[in-house]
Structure formats: C-alpha cells, structure tokens
Amino acid sequence: MTRVLLFCILAFFTGWYGKQSSGKLTALHSRQGLPHFFQKMQSGNPVVIAYLGGSITGAQGYRVQTEQWFKEQYPRTPLKTINAGVGGTGSDLGVFRLQEDVLRYNPDLVFVEFAVNDGTDSLKISNAMEGIVRQIKQHNAQTDICFLYTISEPMIKQLQQGNLVASMRFSENIAAHYGLPSINLGVDVLDQLEKNTLVFHGQKGTDYGGKTVFTYDGIHPGDAGHQIYTNTIRKAFEEMKSLNASSAKSVLPAPLFAGNFSQTGVYSPKEFAHTGGWKSAANMPEIKGWLTALPDLMYTDNPKDSLTIRFKGSTIGVQDIIGPSSAAALITIDGKQTIRKLRFDRHGSWFRRNFYFLDPLPDGMHTIVFKLDPAPINKTKIVIPSELGDTAKYQPNYLYIGKIMMVGEPAN
Incomplete structure (x- = not known):
C-alpha cells in the first residue's frame, strides 16, 4: 500500500498524473456545466461575468467579443462584465487578487485563464487553482466557474502530440474534482494549423496568402486569433446549454490539496x-x-x-x-x-x-x-x-x- 501511494505521489510531481493520452485533444470537457449561469441568463435578471487571467484576458479580444455574443444571445438580460486580467501574472497572484478584483462584484460566472502564465510548478498551480475555486464557492455556491486554456508557441508541439501541457494537466485535476467545465482554446487553432490555413507566429508586413495570422509574438493573439478563441467558447457554451442545475454539486467536496490557498x-x-x-x-x-x-x-x-x-x-x-x-x-x-x-x-x-x-x-x-x-x-x-x-x-x-x-x- 505504501509503495502504491509513493508511486502516485511521484507520478503527480513528475507530470504523469493527469496526463491526457496521446491522440485528439478535446475542446470541451463539460462535466457539470454552468447550470446556474444559464438559468440566470434566461431569467432576465442582471448577470455579472468576471474574467480572471493574464494579458490575453486583459486585452480587447476574446473577453470583449464573448461579452458582445452573450448580449446578442440574451438581449433582455442586463449584463455587467469585470476585467480582472493582469499581464504577466498567473494563478499564484490571481488567487490573492480574487477577493478585490472579482468576488466583491458578486459574479454569476467566473472565467479563469492562466494556462500560458502558470508554468510547470505542480504544487504552486494546484494550490492556487484549488484556492481560486474554493474561495469562489465559499463566497457563493451558485457562482459557476469555467477554466479556459489559452496557448503559446512553446506549447504547440506537445499539444499536437495529443498531450496537455503541465499547467493544463494540473488545472484539469482541479476541474474534474469540482465538476467544472474546461475549454481548451488551442484545439481549433491546432486544427487550422493542421489544415494549413493558419500561421501561428507571423511577421508584420508579410503576405501569407490569405492565411489567418494567429499572433505576431507567439503568445498574444491578434484580432483574428482572438476571434478563433471566441468561436471555440461560443461552440462550447451552445453545447453546455442542455445541462441542468440538478446535476451540479451542492456541497463543496473535500479539498484535493491540504495546502490549497483557500484562506x-x-x-x-x-x-x-x-x-x-x-x-x-x-x-x-x-x-x-x-x-x-x-x-x-x-x-x-x-x-x-x-x-x-x-x-x-x-x-x-x-x-x-x-x-x-x-x-x-x-x-x-x-x-x-x-x-x-x-x-x-x-x-x-x-x-x-x-x-x-x-x-x-x-x-x-x-x-x-x-x-x-x-x-x-x-x-x-x-x-x-x-x-x-x-x-x-x-x-x-x-x-x-x-x-x-x-x-x-x-x-x-
């Protein structure tokens, strides 16, 4: 028994635990979906959406585009959005920003986007991401949460092999434990790369013959790149509409990590x-x-x-x-x-x-x-x-x- 436990611990910290098998990556893991969010959007009552993340979230990109899409889908619902994106920062700062930058606005839905900035430190990511989830749910159990996984150039090879990078794997462990949906925004980007209709890292002033240029720095999407992210989110939300609130966990499960940053x-x-x-x-x-x-x-x-x-x-x-x-x-x-x-x-x-x-x-x-x-x-x-x-x-x-x-x- 001791050897089995030791193997599991070593497997986690060497990056084996939570590794997705090689093959086709999935854009959406719906799990228990976003039932409370959809119910409130359909009710016509005011809704608050918070976007917590780094510079990709802070930019005038997918955040603004999805806000506009939500307004078009639910024109009778007053919608307020919170920009809690801070460039160059990961979940380790995000968990400390959460109360002031997000929770004081009493959001109904929180997007969490840190895959690019979070690196590979398994315990730091796990403690921070679980802390974010537990703080949100302790504030309001009916606030829904959706993890978003953005991508950068160094991630491409591993993702093309069908394997999630470390920050995504560790976040997926948290998402699965709490029944939270996660959307891998890189899947549609990789699909266009495979079809040779997209240049991931372009050079300004270069003519690519009608191909979409995703980014000019290998990290931050341009307008067209953000639109791909937005379309992925849109498709995922359309798929999640059918899930209902009765399937959602009403009791916060025991934490995965004793040292999580919930306090x-x-x-x-x-x-x-x-x-x-x-x-x-x-x-x-x-x-x-x-x-x-x-x-x-x-x-x-x-x-x-x-x-x-x-x-x-x-x-x-x-x-x-x-x-x-x-x-x-x-x-x-x-x-x-x-x-x-x-x-x-x-x-x-x-x-x-x-x-x-x-x-x-x-x-x-x-x-x-x-x-x-x-x-x-x-x-x-x-x-x-x-x-x-x-x-x-x-x-x-x-x-x-x-x-x-x-x-x-x-x-x-």
Missing part, C-alpha cells in the same frame, strides 16, 4: 511595523497609474529602513512595482536567513505592476523583515539595449512595497 489575506504595508523613512508613492507622477491597484504603495531609498511582518501561516509575498528606480530587497526570515530579491529586470526601462513570493515556510509563527539592499546594480547592463532610453532615470534605487499577501493571518 488568503492581502494587507496594506502600512498595517505593519515600519521605520519612519518610508515614503508614500502617491506624489510620484511616474507611479500614478498604478495607485488604483496599489493605493498604499510606499518606498524607501535608505538601507536602514525596515518593514517587519509577524504572521502565523506558511506563505508570504509582496505586490510591488518594477521600473527604472526599483532596486533589490534584503529579506530576513525568522532572524536566521537573509535572502536577496532583485526587483529589476531586462524590461526595467518602464514601470509595471509585479509581485514575488518567498519559498513556502513551515506552518507557524514567522517574523519577516524587508530592507533595501545597498549593493549597486548595473541596470544599464540588464535592460534590453533597444529599450534603454535616458540612463539618468536608472540612478535612483528604491525598494517599493505595495501590498502584503499571506496564507495565514497577521500576528497580534
């Missing part, structure tokens, strides 16, 4: 002990556009300043800003270990919202101290040369902290 907290850094040198970023014109998401964003240029967080739990992370003036953090864990987090990268010529997590900690009490690393950073050597611009903007070195995320709760 998360997001806090202002001002709520924690910090020295007096920290400043508000509210008066920095270059940061102004990010203050809606990070209203209490603060920064310091003094390595002696510190932010100290005591909490009971297992996971802690920071939402921040990366840009020309960002630097590196020195983070001391329980007074024993100090790690460095570089908060600057090759795209550091422009400001953008970002985040990071510390490695998982043993569940219990912890004290985390954040400081600015005084070590110099040769930013002009890191930035992509074509994006460099005026080098003077890289001279400041600030540690930015906008929100604190944790699985657990702050200590008194």
Whole structure:
C-alpha cells in the first residue's frame, strides 16, 4: 500500500498524473456545466461575468467579443462584465487578487485563464487553482466557474502530440474534482494549423496568402486569433446549454490539496511595523497609474529602513512595482536567513505592476523583515539595449512595497 501511494505521489510531481493520452485533444470537457449561469441568463435578471487571467484576458479580444455574443444571445438580460486580467501574472497572484478584483462584484460566472502564465510548478498551480475555486464557492455556491486554456508557441508541439501541457494537466485535476467545465482554446487553432490555413507566429508586413495570422509574438493573439478563441467558447457554451442545475454539486467536496490557498489575506504595508523613512508613492507622477491597484504603495531609498511582518501561516509575498528606480530587497526570515530579491529586470526601462513570493515556510509563527539592499546594480547592463532610453532615470534605487499577501493571518 505504501509503495502504491509513493508511486502516485511521484507520478503527480513528475507530470504523469493527469496526463491526457496521446491522440485528439478535446475542446470541451463539460462535466457539470454552468447550470446556474444559464438559468440566470434566461431569467432576465442582471448577470455579472468576471474574467480572471493574464494579458490575453486583459486585452480587447476574446473577453470583449464573448461579452458582445452573450448580449446578442440574451438581449433582455442586463449584463455587467469585470476585467480582472493582469499581464504577466498567473494563478499564484490571481488567487490573492480574487477577493478585490472579482468576488466583491458578486459574479454569476467566473472565467479563469492562466494556462500560458502558470508554468510547470505542480504544487504552486494546484494550490492556487484549488484556492481560486474554493474561495469562489465559499463566497457563493451558485457562482459557476469555467477554466479556459489559452496557448503559446512553446506549447504547440506537445499539444499536437495529443498531450496537455503541465499547467493544463494540473488545472484539469482541479476541474474534474469540482465538476467544472474546461475549454481548451488551442484545439481549433491546432486544427487550422493542421489544415494549413493558419500561421501561428507571423511577421508584420508579410503576405501569407490569405492565411489567418494567429499572433505576431507567439503568445498574444491578434484580432483574428482572438476571434478563433471566441468561436471555440461560443461552440462550447451552445453545447453546455442542455445541462441542468440538478446535476451540479451542492456541497463543496473535500479539498484535493491540504495546502490549497483557500484562506488568503492581502494587507496594506502600512498595517505593519515600519521605520519612519518610508515614503508614500502617491506624489510620484511616474507611479500614478498604478495607485488604483496599489493605493498604499510606499518606498524607501535608505538601507536602514525596515518593514517587519509577524504572521502565523506558511506563505508570504509582496505586490510591488518594477521600473527604472526599483532596486533589490534584503529579506530576513525568522532572524536566521537573509535572502536577496532583485526587483529589476531586462524590461526595467518602464514601470509595471509585479509581485514575488518567498519559498513556502513551515506552518507557524514567522517574523519577516524587508530592507533595501545597498549593493549597486548595473541596470544599464540588464535592460534590453533597444529599450534603454535616458540612463539618468536608472540612478535612483528604491525598494517599493505595495501590498502584503499571506496564507495565514497577521500576528497580534
């Protein structure tokens, strides 16, 4: 028995568990469908649809196109949609954004799209995706959920072999456990590739003789690419209409993963002990556009300043800003270990919202101290040369902290 259990555990973490057999991929796994959503759309009562995902969701693409299609199908139903797409982020941040960006609007349907950004970390994906599902269902058991699997160029070969990539496989385990529908948006793209009617990664200005160009960067669909995604969703929804609410699970099943992120907290850094040198970023014109998401964003240029967080739990992370003036953090864990987090990268010529997590900690009490690393950073050597611009903007070195995320709760 022990050997069988060990094999199952190893199989999961080596990517065998949940692997779809080679063959033709299926665009829709309807499972228990979206019965509550369809009932409410047909009733004529107001409906809220939230789109949680990355930049593909945030774009004016399938999200806007499906919203228009829903309005055409149900013209008497007042429909509100929520754009909860944040570029370059996966389910690990999505589960912490969920309460503020989605659930406070009391959605009737939540699309979840993180397949491209989620990578291959099985436990991280599983804990985050299950946390998203459980938080939604704990908020309202009748909110329906639909997983969407978008694709990027590196995924094509494996998908063409009939095998789901890691992020899809791990998400499918969650979807199957909770009876949630999932739509693989890559199936129709691959079908057109096979028919030689589509170019997946095109070059602007090139004539492809009437073929559809799906994307110009290997990731983000153009208008025509988004229309393919929309058509796949439309066909899936037409198929799911026939499922009824009586088949849906009314009781939330036991979790698959004991460490799932169903109990998360997001806090202002001002709520924690910090020295007096920290400043508000509210008066920095270059940061102004990010203050809606990070209203209490603060920064310091003094390595002696510190932010100290005591909490009971297992996971802690920071939402921040990366840009020309960002630097590196020195983070001391329980007074024993100090790690460095570089908060600057090759795209550091422009400001953008970002985040990071510390490695998982043993569940219990912890004290985390954040400081600015005084070590110099040769930013002009890191930035992509074509994006460099005026080098003077890289001279400041600030540690930015906008929100604190944790699985657990702050200590008194």
